Amino acid sequence: MNQSPLVLQELLRKTAAGDSAAFSLLYKQTAGKLFGVAVRIAGRGEVAEDALQESFVLVWRRAAEYDPMRGGAMSWLIAIVRNCTIDRLRRRGTRPEGHAVPEEALARLAAPESASVGAEMRALRRCLDELEEQPRRAVVLAYMYGLTREELASQLAVPVGTVKSWIRRSLDRLRRCLDQ
């Protein structure tokens, strides 16, 4: 499904005004993708479902806080879903059984420049590509799969302290690159 950013923005604006029909439409337009975000972090099952449900309760309550000047509607929604999913996962303390980062995703992350073909390279992509390979993997795995520092350390076979400083330095470099 390819949602027009302006449509989502308008649906959020109406949701903020208490229009439950617009809210329902917003759900229909975005739930598939947002559930995908939750499932990728928490696996299929209760955690992802509860997180999506909690997210839409928050969307209804906080729609008025969405500011189109500060970013796209979809990234606002994804931020809420990621947060709710990571919170629920951390509260449980364990990752669901059998939910691991797929090998092919790791392979893709190792060679991200091949994925961004064409002249029009997006800003985040370009800035991520400026990072070294292992720190970039750590940041992208954390963002996409919600891995903790410890999980990243074991996935990338380095000490937790290394992961910590990679992340800190990478986020700082990303901010400088993106805010240019």
Next chain:
Amino acid sequence: MRYDSPELREQLAAEYMLGTMPVLVRRRFERLLVSDAELRRAVEDWNARFDPIDLDDLVDVEEEPPARVWRTVEQRLALPREPPPRPGWLSSLAFWRGATFAAAALAAGVILFVAVRPSPTPPNVVAILSDDKGDPAWIALGTAHGGDVDVAPIRSVAIDAAHAFELWAIKDGKPHPLGLLAPQPGRPLTVEASVVPADGVLAISLEPSGGSPTGLPTGPVQYKGAVLPR
């Protein structure tokens, strides 16, 4: 930890967005977010920097959630099933008027709440928290499926920027911190029903803006109420 260095604040906002903070640091940061609008903006800016459209070739998972997810959202927010659209109960003035009335009625020992707003599944009252004069000020509402409890003020509760209201569950005389409360009705604190003790007390103390530094109430208890039998 001090939260007044701009670099540290930026770093924490970024790591919060990424989700890699240890769970206790994350909790503490979230409590701080409730009262620190500038920090909330820093997090929003980080969310916007990671615009997922930029990662579209990696964000390729799409999957329809089960229908029960939307049904629960509808029930929790007591949304109308059919048009015409009405505002949801949490944002509606009529609800807050009703809730204030219900709170007063409950405080007087009259259980009237469900009659106030006969929406599809009325939220059940878990506790009414009153000030030392006995005036109800906060309400804890359970959701239909018993998964969560929302706590929000039902009238204006004044507080300065240097302080925050912190919610506690008290069971057998021992307080357990549940989180910082926003003093406006629109942003209830959601806690899991399991942390609200069935025959305990909910209490709100006045704490420094980031919440109690010790894990125990350090300021005076301003509001409290017994958890009602369910």
